[in-house]
Amino acid sequence: MANRFLVLLVLTSGILFSQDFRFVEEAAGAYFSTGGMEIIASADRITINHPSSGKVTQAIRGVKKFIQSPSGTFTLVLSFDFQPGKSDYPVYLYLVSRSSGLIYTKTVTAPFDLPHPLFAVDDSGVIYSFEPLRMTLSADLLGNNSEVLIVEDAEFQMERTFFLKAGSTSVTGATNLLGRDDAGQNIHLFTYSYADGNLNSFRLKGSTISSLDIAGDQVLLTVNRESEAGVFPESRLLNSTFTESTQLAEPAIYILSPERFITRQGLITGKDGAITSSPALNQVKAVTGVYTLTGEKKLLSVVTDQGNEFFIYHSASGDIRRAEGITAGKTSRLELFISGGKLFAVEDYAKTTIYQIN
Numbered sequence: 001m002a003n004r005f006l007v008l009l010v011l012t013s014g015i016l017f018s019q020d021f022r023f024v025e026e027a028a029g030a031y032f033s034t035g036g037m038e039i040i041a042s043a044d045r046i047t048i049n050h051p052s053s054g055k056v057t058q059a060i061r062g063v064k065k066f067i068q069s070p071s072g073t074f075t076l077v078l079s080f081d082f083q084p085g086k087s088d089y090p091v092y093l094y095l096v097s098r099s100s101g102l103i104y105t106k107t108v109t110a111p112f113d114l115p116h117p118l119f120a121v122d123d124s125g126v127i128y129s130f131e132p133l134r135m136t137l138s139a140d141l142l143g144n145n146s147e148v149l150i151v152e153d154a155e156f157q158m159e160r161t162f163f164l165k166a167g168s169t170s171v172t173g174a175t176n177l178l179g180r181d182d183a184g185q186n187i188h189l190f191t192y193s194y195a196d197g198n199l200n201s202f203r204l205k206g207s208t209i210s211s212l213d214i215a216g217d218q219v220l221l222t223v224n225r226e227s228e229a230g231v232f233p234e235s236r237l238l239n240s241t242f243t244e245s246t247q248l249a250e251p252a253i254y255i256l257s258p259e260r261f262i263t264r265q266g267l268i269t270g271k272d273g274a275i276t277s278s279p280a281l282n283q284v285k286a287v288t289g290v291y292t293l294t295g296e297k298k299l300l301s302v303v304t305d306q307g308n309e310f311f312i313y314h315s316a317s318g319d320i321r322r323a324e325g326i327t328a329g330k331t332s333r334l335e336l337f338i339s340g341g342k343l344f345a346v347e348d349y350a351k352t353t354i355y356q357i358n
Contacts, residue, residue: 020312021325021343021355030064031352034072034339035098046077046094050101060092064349069123070168072339073098076121088112095127104142120166126194128171130164139194148199150190163212169195172219174212182207182226189221191240202242211253220255249273254290257315262287266302277320279311291338293357299323307331328353
């Protein structure tokens with residue numbers, strides 16, 4: 001009887017206190033799978049294993065990074081092969097399609113001790129690279145290249161910041177042209193469509209850029225305004241063509257929904273700045289990501305005094321609570337990827353913990 005009671009108690013506890021994420025396994029290196037395809041990256045090699053096209057392994061040294069297109073249709077794998085001494089270094093690019101596996105590779109050269117290009121990929125498989133030194137944007141669709149000059153005669157500034165983020169069929173970027181100079185319209189925001197070659201630009205005041213986020217037809221840009229009184233962040237919400245622009249009452253860094261935003265301090269606000277909720281059980285140092293689990297449920301990653309922490313936000317109710325079940329990457333550099341009902345927590349591109357999303 002006691003054993004039966006114990007089994008019943010365990011089953012009941014599992015029902016009452018089911019976790020948001022269930023540990024599946026741990027993998028060496030950076031690991032990601034989608035649609036039956038696997039991508040595995042370590043310090044000296046990359047492997048793509050696709051159920052239709054087969055397995056490809058290439059010995060490539062360097063620091064690895066994964067960049068997904070907005071819908072996850074494509075994954076761009078980067079390898080930065082930093083060289084000993086004061087010399088330029090190659091950056092290897094591998095474009096992986098969820099339906100076909102590895103479909104394209106290329107190599108570019110990045111300058112020593114200067115900003116390297118920023119990369120992004122859209123849902124059509126267009127690879128974008130923004131070159132900070134020349135202020136040019138390149139678009140590459142399987143070897144069909146185009147290049148556009150973002151700003152003419154812009155002298156390079158060491159205190160210039162850069163952001164680049166792909167949409168479904170376009171890319172949006174931002175930079176501060178004159179470094180930390182808050183005089184005039186220092187911030188340059190742009191969007192480019194590879195399909196029609198259309199480039200839209202928008203200029204506004206600010207010294208540096210804190211964040212750039214896009215969601216559907218919305219662009220959220222947060223800049224810092226500097227004066228003798230101090231440094232003050234400002235956020236502006238624009239449409240994708242920059243024909244509509246509104247300053248938010250409270251600075252924000254991520255778009256949760258058309259009417260809800262999340263601040264650097266982890267507070268969730270509306271356009272009017274009214275606070276609706278906060279995930280911060282400990283002191284928030286930074287909000288590092290917003291990830292969609294379902295249509296109405298999002299995962300928030302937050303850095304607090306206790307390290308990396310995670311929260312669940314329900315958009316329908318506005319409720320927020322601590323996520324249960326994620327134990328990886330408490331103090332390490334962590335990147336999250338979601339596919340096929342699984343969460344892949346990549347730590348320092350050296351180890352990956354895989355969780356089932358409940």
